[in-house]
Amino acid sequence: MKSIELKHIARLARLRFKDEELKVFESQVEGILKFVDQLKEVDIQGVQPTTHPLSLSNVFREDKPQVSLPMDEFMKRAPKSRGRFFEVPKVVEDKSR
Amino acid sequence: MANLCEKTASQLLELYQKKECSPKEALVSVSGSIKAKDKDGRKIHAYIDSENVTPKFREKAFSSGRLSGIPVAIKDNICVEGQEVTCASKILKNFVAPYNATVIEKLLDAGAVIFGRTNMDEFAFGSSCETSCYGPTRNPRDPERVPGGSSGGSAASVADHTAIAALGSDTGGSIRQPASFCGTVGIKPTYGRGSRYGLIAFASSLDQIGPITKDVRDNALILSVLAGYDPKDSTSANVPVPDYLRALENQNLSGMKIGYPVEIQKDLTPDAAKLMQGAMKVLEKKGAVIDRSVTLPHTRYAVNVYYIVAPSEASSNLARFDGVRFGFREGSATNLLDLYEKTRGEGFGAEAKRRIILGTYSLSSGYYDAYYLRAMKVRTLIKNDFDKAFKEVDAIMMPTAPSGAFKVGEKTKDPLEMYLSDIYTISANLAGIPAISIPGARSAGENLPLGLQFLGKPFAEETLYKIAHAYEQESGLHKTLGNVR
Numbered sequence: 001m002k003s004i005e006l007k008h009i010a011r012l013a014r015l016r017f018k019d020e021e022l023k024v025f026e027s028q029v030e031g032i033l034k035f036v037d038q039l040k041e042v043d044i045q046g047v048q049p050t051t052h053p054l055s056l057s058n059v060f061r062e063d064k065p066q067v068s069l070p071m072d073e074f075m076k077r078a079p080k081s082r083g084r085f086f087e088v089p090k091v092v093e094d095k096s097r
Numbered sequence: 098m099a100n101l102c103e104k105t106a107s108q109l110l111e112l113y114q115k116k117e118c119s120p121k122e123a124l125v126s127v128s129g130s131i132k133a134k135d136k137d138g139r140k141i142h143a144y145i146d147s148e149n150v151t152p153k154f155r156e157k158a159f160s161s162g163r164l165s166g167i168p169v170a171i172k173d174n175i176c177v178e179g180q181e182v183t184c185a186s187k188i189l190k191n192f193v194a195p196y197n198a199t200v201i202e203k204l205l206d207a208g209a210v211i212f213g214r215t216n217m218d219e220f221a222f223g224s225s226c227e228t229s230c231y232g233p234t235r236n237p238r239d240p241e242r243v244p245g246g247s248s249g250g251s252a253a254s255v256a257d258h259t260a261i262a263a264l265g266s267d268t269g270g271s272i273r274q275p276a277s278f279c280g281t282v283g284i285k286p287t288y289g290r291g292s293r294y295g296l297i298a299f300a301s302s303l304d305q306i307g308p309i310t311k312d313v314r315d316n317a318l319i320l321s322v323l324a325g326y327d328p329k330d331s332t333s334a335n336v337p338v339p340d341y342l343r344a345l346e347n348q349n350l351s352g353m354k355i356g357y358p359v360e361i362q363k364d365l366t367p368d369a370a371k372l373m374q375g376a377m378k379v380l381e382k383k384g385a386v387i388d389r390s391v392t393l394p395h396t397r398y399a400v401n402v403y404y405i406v407a408p409s410e411a412s413s414n415l416a417r418f419d420g421v422r423f424g425f426r427e428g429s430a431t432n433l434l435d436l437y438e439k440t441r442g443e444g445f446g447a448e449a450k451r452r453i454i455l456g457t458y459s460l461s462s463g464y465y466d467a468y469y470l471r472a473m474k475v476r477t478l479i480k481n482d483f484d485k486a487f488k489e490v491d492a493i494m495m496p497t498a499p500s501g502a503f504k505v506g507e508k509t510k511d512p513l514e515m516y517l518s519d520i521y522t523i524s525a526n527l528a529g530i531p532a533i534s535i536p537g538a539r540s541a542g543e544n545l546p547l548g549l550q551f552l553g554k555p556f557a558e559e560t561l562y563k564i565a566h567a568y569e570q571e572s573g574l575h576k577t578l579g580n581v582r
Contacts (some may be wrong), residue, residue: 006454013412013457014419014434015450016442029454031513036401036468042475049473050480052302052332053288053529053555059331073195079426086421089432 002026101126102258106167106315109261113166120159120166123261124152124210127168131213131259139240143254145173145185145214145231153177153211162208163322169204170213170260172251174221175306176295177201177211184220184297185229188418188425188444198295199327200264200306207322215250215263220415221271221299222448223247224518227509230446235505236278238545242502245275251309252279262310262319266296268303269403270497270522273534276309277497277548280536282316282565282575283309285522287555288529289334291320292327300410301332303403303526312575313535313566317341320558336556344559348567351384355551355564356391356490361521369496372538372547376494376568383567391486391493395478399524400516402479405459405472406527412456418444451512480528483552492560493552495521497534501545525552533561536574 003026010017017025071084080087101109101123112118131147152168159165171177174184176194178201183189201211218228226234226249234249236242237257244253248265252275255263265272267285276283284307296306308319321342326335357377365373377387420426420440427443430436445453459468486493498518508515525532530552537549549568553561569575 009454009458009461011438012461013453014416014437014441015445015453016438017450018442021447021450025451025454028451028512029458032404032451032455032516033458035513036404036472039398039401039405039471039475042395042398042471042478044471044474044478047474047477049470050476050527051473053480053527054332054334056289056332056334061328061331069195074422077192077195077423079420079424088421089430089436091433 102130102261104261105311106164106261107318109167110165120210123166124168124212127212127259127261134257134259139237140235141237141240141253141257142232142234143215143250143257143259144170145183145216145250146181147213153205155205155208158206158208159210160208162206164204164319165208166210167208168210168212168261169319170215170251170254170263171201171211172248172263172265173214173217174266174297175200175264176297180214182214182297185217185231186219186445186449187230188441190230190425192424194295196295199292199329200323201295203322213254213260215248215254215260217250218247219446219449220411221247221266221268222411222452224270224274224515225503225508226250226275227505228446228448233505236502238280239502239543241504242545243278243505245278245498245502247271247275248283248309249275252276252281252283255279255281255309255311262308262315264306265309266299266304266306267526268299269407269526270519272307272309273497273522273532273548273550274519276534277546278502280546281309281311282313282533282535283307284316284320284533284558284561285525285531286320286324286558287334287531289332290531290556290558291324292330292333294327294329298414300407301414302410303407313562313569314342314345316533317345317562317566334556339559341559341562344562345566348570349384350380350564350567353385353492353564354388354490355380355385356388356486356493358391358393358396358486358493358495359389360393360396361495362389365496366499368500368540368547371541372496372549373494375538376549379568379571380494380564383571385564388490391489393482393486393524395475395482396524398475399479399527400520402472402475402527403519403523404455404516405468406476408452408456409459409469410456412453412460415449415453420444448512476527479524483524483528483530487554491553492564495550495552496537497521497548497550501540501543501547521550530555531558531561533565535565535569538574
């Protein structure tokens with residue numbers, strides 16, 4: 001995997017790498033991809049994919065309201081919050097300024 | 098009574114019943130053992146937190162349940178209400194579980210005592226327990242060596258008599274391979290046999306919780322408690338749970354056909370070859386017929402398939418760790434994207450990042466068909482191989498790992514080499530079938546435990562317990578391997 005591609009994938013995955021990490025990863029990921037590429041030799045014509053080992057479909061629960069955990073339980077686990085809101089850096093830019 | 102920590106759960110239950118000791122004495126013995134072994138210089142480090150271990154139990158069940166008064170250690174990716182659960186990752190450090198996993202509810206209802214958090218590879222990504230943000234766990238049989246992974250802390254605690262029994266989770270061998278390395282018994286149940294509710298997800302189509310114990314009896318006993326349908330996990334199967342202890346009633350294996358696949362017979366290490374030779378003799382003595390002609394032609398691709406499917410699912414599951422709602426947040430971010438990238442870049446360790454990258458790549462536009470879709474199709478072929486084999490045989494045998502425990506640091510430089518240590522365990526997860534690892538032999542020279550693995554039809558854990566128990570009783574290995582020194 002080329003470093004420019006690795007940077008693109010890292011962006012998609014929302015991961016920041018240090019430059020020295022990037023170097024090591026390049027060759028390691030390359031090696032792993034080469035290994036998984038052995039799958040190209042398998043004849044998969046007409047084979048259905050297995051997403052899941054059990055053949056379950058449409059598992060519904062009864063449409064009955066249930067008690068949820070109190071909101072406090074979640075808010076107190078947030079790294080930064082204000083009242084009922086999670087606090088994050090500003091998302092919308094103020095264009096008027 | 099001395100050394101209660103060295104007893105099995107079944108032995109303790111009998112002692113309680115005869116009033117020869119109390120659950121309280123057993124707990125004192127276990128915590129005493131943890132404290133003593135913390136200071137003995139071997140640095141086993143099976144527990145993440147052994148200072149502030151607050152046992153949890155339900156008073157009513159404690160006096161009457163099926164596991165009443167049995168302390169059970171819990172892997173750090175299973176939620177215990179009010180206790181930290183971190184997957185041995187910086188990104189979840191200090192996170193306190195808001196509710197109990199269903200398996201914890203079931204243990205508490207059976208009277209068990211939840212006791213201690215065991216170390217693991219970060220997010221269960223690893224085969225050596227070396228990627229934990231708390232530092233590695235070492236193998237009690239030889240502290241120069243790894244305990245296996247990812248449930249290395251669980252296996253090491255049981256082997257070191259700092260736990261009576263422990264829970265682990267298995268996505269590609271994370272219960273069985275450490276059980277093998279530490280000389281303990283570990284089962285990965287059928288996919289859907291039990292609930293994953295409250296297990297922090299790694300790869301949702303592969304993960305399953307199971308017990309790690311000192312012998313087969315304890316394993317059967319604890320799985321009987323853990324198994325069953327859970328409305329909170331829509332992937333758990335609504336299939337009745339037998340009492341697995343009944344499978345141990347007789348040890349006669351006549352009429353039982355066990356397959357030893359052609360593909361596995363090739364390329365064995367000398368230790369593994371000797372293990373299998375010895376195992377066949379024992380099983381034949383118990384009346385089983387060994388079929389050496391069954392084939393699993395596609396299992397040679399299992400590791401390749403796994404390293405697309407598992408990281409793909411993991412990259413999706415780990416997207417939730419973004420520094421907004423819980424866990425670690427990198428404080429210097431100036432905008433939202435920066436917050437995500439810095440938090441995840443700082444919070445995840447190297448192996449977690451590697452797998453997130455691999456998964457994101459396999460799922461990304463332009464590569465999906467070539468990687469993820471192709472892997473899922475080869476997964477079907479692997480599953481079909483097992484379906485076909487199980488028309489001929491009742492169970493399949495193979496080594497759990499190519500060798501005994503390797504040295505600390507031996508495989509950390511080359512991720513691929515680490516991945517290949519799971520070559521015999523991964524297919525059971527891909528096919529969704531149950532598999533158990535029991536002490537099978539010792540390695541030549543170093544005298545390390547070597548696990549013997551039995552794989553069964555979906556929901557045929559009973560068959561596995563029957564075979565494993567017969568083997569264990571005949572070989573007597575659980576008694577000698579059960580002693581650390």
